[in-house]
Amino acid sequence: MNISAAAELSHLPVKTIRYYEEIGLVEPTRSSNGYRDFTDQDVQTLKFLQRARGLGFSIEECRDLLSLYEDRNRASSDVKALTRAKIAEVERKIEELVSLKRVLETLAEACHGDERPECPIIDDLAGKIAQDPAPEGQGRK
Amino acid sequence: MNISAAAELSHLPVKTIRYYEEIGLVEPTRSSNGYRDFTDQDVQTLKFLQRARGLGFSIEECRDLLSLYEDRNRASSDVKALTRAKIAEVERKIEELVSLKRVLETLAEACHGDERPECPIIDDLAGKIAQDPAPEGQGRK
DNA sequence: GATTGACCTTCCAGTTACTGGAAGCCCTAA
């Protein structure tokens, strides 16, 4: 089948498929007219890539997974290890984002958000760590 | 001061500072020998950028924040709006990652992870949605 | 004065994973 059919079946853009061929993830044969000719197996590979990329595996990880996929003798533990590592990575990213969100929320809450120019967000970015003291009343009203 | 001093004070790599100059985020003057000469104000700007980037603002958002920073008449509501939008973005990313993590965990848990080649992770990636039937016993053993 | 070594400069290329666009075949239907 032609590239557009493969694209439709694999839910990948045509451009992406050409790119995957360029970096050696798929190797469709060519018809006499020079068009790429995808087999059902090629489409399977593309679908595999589409799913793995959607799960956050990098291209290089996909390459590894693909060789495990094609290796009828691989140990499932190898695949599981890759998946566990990816889970840990995702967890780290989540934690980073959560703490980032906390900082942003603190800033947003401190900002009155009106027409006045005073802005604790800008002040914080500028390095004026507001301190925001007065735990026992003593500052401004 | 020279670029390495500015780098130390702003906690930014030298290369990054040169890049920021290239894209117009800082404009240090030049000494007679051609070296960049950073003022304390320039370093303030660099620190500002370092913090804002660390909080996940893109370069273009940093540019906006910077012009708000430099605009003594800006309304704090403008800054707050940018921050709120960023919070929403971070929340979306967190949700995506959480659901991604759930999928990966489901796969990892289903995988026995031993020397045998059968692997539900690979099967899933390959599109064999395991179905995982046999709820009333009937299959092997 | 010469040399060493750190620091500075510019410029080019590479990273990740595509995406857009131009120029130009190929194929089918009207």
Added chain:
DNA sequence: TTAGGGCTTCCAGTAACTGGAAGGTCAATC
């Protein structure tokens, strides 16, 4: 035969740097 759509390759651009090469500058040392 012409129009259209699909296909090809190749080049460039994205985001935000990072690495490296080639070469100028400076301060200290011999």
